[in-house]
Amino acid sequence: MRKFKNILILSSICIILIGAMTLFEYRHQFMNNFFESDRSDYSNYTSRLGALVLNPMDTDKVRRNIQVKNKEIEDYRHYNGSLSEQISDINVHYKEKIAEAKDAKATSVVKALTAERDKEIKKITKTFEDDKYVRAQIKKLKIEEIDRYAKNLEEDKQEFLNNFDYVAYELTDLSTGQTYTHGNMQDPALYTQKYDGKQQVLELPGIDDESSWTTSNDMTTESRGISYDLTDIVPSVSHSYKGEIRVSKTAFQNSPQYQEYQSFYIHKILLIALWILSVIAVLALVRNRPLKINVNNDHFLFHTIHKWPIDIRLAIIGVSGMGMIMDLFILSDFLANSSFTMLAEYFKIMIAILILYLFVWFITAQLQLLIEDMNTEEKRLSAYKKTLCFRILEGIRYLFWSMSLILQAMALLIFIFLAGVGFAIAALYANELIGIYFFLFITVAIPTIIIFLHRISYINEIMKQTEEMVEGRLNSEIKVRGRSVFAKHAANLNRLREGVRISLSEQAKSERLKTELITNVSHDLRTPLTSIITYTDLLKNPDLSEDERNSYIAILDKKSQRLKTLIEDLFEVSKMTSGNIELQKQKVDLNQLLQQALGEHEEDMEKADMTFRVHITDEIVMAYVDGQKWWRVLDNLIMNALKYTMEGTRVYISLEKVGQDAQFVIKNITKYELGDQNIEELYERFKRADASRHTDGSGLGLAIAQSIVDLHGGRMEITVDGDLFKVTVTVPIVS
Template identity: 35%
Template sequence: MGTRWRNRVIAVLMALVFVCALSGSFYFIYNLDRFNQKSYFKTEEFQNELQEYANYLLANELGNISVESVKEKITVTREEIEEHRYEYGSLDAQLDNIRYQYEERIQLAEDGDSSEDPKEVIAERDTKLEDIQKNFSSDEHVEKKIIAEKEKIVEEYFAKDSNFNSYPSRFYDDFQYFFEQGEESFTNITVKKTSLNQVFNESNMLYVTKYKISGDYFHSTNWPYEDWLYQTIAEVRGDFEGIIGVPKGLASDSELMIAKIGYEDNRMWFWRLGIASLIALLIWFVSMIKVVSIPKERGKWQNLYAKIPVDLSVVVLGISTLIFLFSLMWVHDCINQLTYNSTMYLTEFVISIFISTVLCLLTYVQLRYLFTSLRHITDLRELWKSSLFFIIFKNCKKVYQRIYQVIKEAFLNTATGIQVFILLAIVFGLGFGFFMIFIDIAFFLLYFLFAVLIGVPTFILLVKSVGYFNKISIKTEEMASGKLGEPIEIKGNSVLSKMAANLNVLNQGVKVSLNEQAKSERLKTELITNVSHDLRTPLTSIITYTELLKKNELTAEDRSAYLEIIDRKSQRLKGLIEDLFEVSKMASGNIELVKERVDLNQLLQQALAEYDSSLKESNLQFRVTNTDKPLYALVDGQKMWRVFDNLIGNIVKYSLENSRVYIQVQQFNDKAKITFKNVSKYELNDQSEELYERFKRGDTSRNTEGSGLGLAIAKSIIDLHEGSLDIETDGDLFKVNICLRVVD
């Protein structure tokens, strides 16, 4: 137990010695320039007092300037003339400005709405106009005006600021001086110029120096006037050359002697303290090397300290070191104060030494524990993973990734992200500006302008955007419940406007989808009805005539006629079933094409030739136009012939009697266009897109022999050839356009 207490006492004493030695060393190094001068008169402190004394003499005792002497030195430069002339713009601009200023006054005076005489106002205006014209025509006129302005400033300076505050040196009563300017001399002692060397010499003076006071240093504060006045006054004052000395025989209680003796005493004490501190610091350092050692085993407090992350230990050690260094600066300041007063700051000095010693011990213990902990480390990777920085970095990385993801999602739409961040910046700016008003009322005007010009429009825009967003939200709920209604009004080009536009497109799409669904249901019903009708009609005839054939009383002629009807209806029923089966195969893609290089003109002529007899029997007039040269396409000739056959058959069946039919073959770049035009005998009802549907006919009464599958088959064949078949109707005009890719 005794050994432990003895070690603690030694540690405290060592810390105390270290603090005192280090503080004394700091004080020695910091004040070395101050106490390195052998004489007080060479110190910076004395030289500053000397300069302050000279400045005071210049301002209060040397020379005498007057308003008139300064006015005589006033000059006007060419630049000042031009600046005065063009201060308010060009000649025309200044004249127009004066006329505009007096225009309303003259009008009010002439109308009797003011007490002014119109002639006097006009005369005043003309005087100013004349003065402006003289400014641009005469340099002398401008020069006189500038001189008058400068003289007014000079008078103001002498009335207010010529006797500015100046403070004499605290050694004012201890200095003696003699200065000259031309033939005039200034002194505070009785001496002649011829006997200056006898008075101002080293035998009579503690300190003597030749000194020159420049006239341009007569105001020690910021100059509130223009530079020309400063330069003019400096020129009027001029320079003073002379001697300043400190006489021997000053009283011991004079300010200068007190400062001189105090400096000499402090200088001796300074060197003793500095040398002693450096020696003590050296002895302490040698002792620490021999005495201090890092323990190999951990103690109780060491084990607790080892649980602290090593980087946190380093940071705490750094903070303790900084606080310890600041405490040393406090000790240094106390030592510095003791050089001026040996008792007033003694208590503070003792307290600062005690606190610095405690901080020194704390820093030393941390440093010792840290080295002990580092000594037992075997795996640097585990040390890194257990560090506080790694834990913070790991968590910060997760937070950063989350923040990055959130920001990334906010900027999926760049315009929206930027607008939101600008809005947040304005809101935070308004809040920050509001608190700045309490710091400085000068911010009120700036905050008011910011709030009116930016804050209010932003608030209005935000309210409108919220209202617009509510409309979109309500419309979305209505659409979700099946109420489509009218589209939303599109306002501006914002993100909400685009959202509203997309919602309108979706709304319209739903309407179209419902219409298509209704149309699909209608066409499905019509398909079933038409299929039932077209298949049942021949089947009914077959059944009816078959029942008639079962009767024995039929004649041979009737039996033959019935069999012919049954055969014809059977063939029609077979054709309907084959067409239905074929169009189903084409729609499902289960059909193979045998493509060959075919001349479309020749193929069309072959199809027309098949209907040669029908065309001659009909009263239709065909107008066929082909290209001058063969027009080849890579197609299945048999299937393409079927397309032409179906279209020509429809024309023969459904064209208005005694009308013309136009068939035209053209080539546009790499496309072949085949057009069929005829006038229908049946009303088309502007439903051209429905004519593609199966069993759909222009003959709504379904009295013709068509299957209603011709156009559906034709379109399926053209689609398989990667071409296009379009139907156009205009009244009763029926037009089919076929486009196919041509080959060489």
């Protein structure tokens, strides 16, 4: 059913295309009467009737009125050149003949040739001296042309009357009032044309363009090859007529044109039926919208073309469209002009229809696949970037990316071309220039070639170094020579090599930190979890006393809270790092926020074996921050100081304005020796100064603080000087 529907749709499209093409080509021809169409000889009849029958040329009168123009006289004289040139040509022409006759001792021939030569010279001389003589010669030529035309008219007239014996007329010359009749005006007529002499007038020209009119073309001195236009000799006088012209039905049926007449109306009926069928096909397709042909994309041809770029596919569709149009022209010509009397004509029409069907099937299927491949913006962009035109434009863009390189290449090509041309000219046409060319070759060509080879060598060196970079050998730099484009490229490759080396170093560091992260997370999560499992097993002992049971439960509670804190911190720092967190910013007094954070830890600070020195500016320090998140920053930094400050030392905490920023600083002497530890690694998750990880804490404090500060557009810097650990946090202030 699906295949039948496809065939029906494609056949309807073919019918519409054939109907449209035949309507476009033959609508004027077949919408008119046969005798008003291009297939009829009627227009030929009316164009020749005047010159051949009604108002023929008066030969004697035309002869008497022949005029010769001065320009024609000059053209006749100078056709073969000036007088001296023509005389010289005649002498040259006869010189060899006379010499041969003398050698043969043919005295009579010599005399005859000499007399003939002198006669020709005399005639040429007279042509240049006597206008009357020239005028008579030209008039003679014109009379010959008139006589030839009159003879042709007489011959064509009889043939004309025989060919159109089925035409009768009764016409009156409007200027003379004379009436001309021919044939039986009472016979039944197939066609009648009336001229009332007012709105409709029959204009008949006085010259027959189809009668043979050929001028003399022999190149003798008499005719001199002069060509004359008939209208310059015979005056063309048109005559206007009124009356009636009739095509006799009986007589026309016996004429050779009758078969063409029948063929005309057969084709007319055929084409009108085709046009009606085309309209029905259009209505059927419109009614069954949307039009969609089921295309098998797995078809080998479609599957192959589907892989090609869009512009190539469009070009294929365009070429197919041109082929389809050519086939339509051929098919419409067959339908409009075939006689339908031979089997070969039917065969040609069927082949043309089959080819049209294949073209329509292919083009329609390709258009549907093309639309499906470009029905979204993403598909269109992807298709555009894969087109051949895009690739060519990209290539051209990169071709002119470095104009100096293009100019150098063009200069080298021009130089090679000029050198080759110069050598060829010097060797073939100017041997005296060989010395100069050799000097230029030594002083210009050889240095240019050396420079070119030096550049090629440098390019090869760059390519070799590039291959070493690809293979991972990044230690050797490419030498940068001069300031050429290649030197610039070498410098760029060196920067790329350094970037790759740094990238590999960072990648190694990232892998190491990833391993440490997994190890630290496992350790920090396993420690409280192990305790929870151990004390849970201990609680299963029924012989435990109440005090022991309560003690175990308290430990379980502490370890559970520890595990909860670790997991919550881990989730929070992950959210902050990914940016998947919203800030509720508002104006916050940082002085007050710091005092609240210090108040929260006042008891721990008093118990700790260390001294806190706090300096808070008296100015109001307002910042546009999320108060809860910024309090977390202060809390984490204070907790970090409580855990990792050496007993008996001081901790310095300060908040003050520095320019347009608020600066929070906390300094302490570390409990654990930092050594050569990378400061940047202290920002990493689960990284601690306590490498043995005996202290409480998630190892996420600084990482969380860093993320919160970054989200607020601030800066957090860590400085280590020996055992002195300093954290500086800055954030923009608002008035």
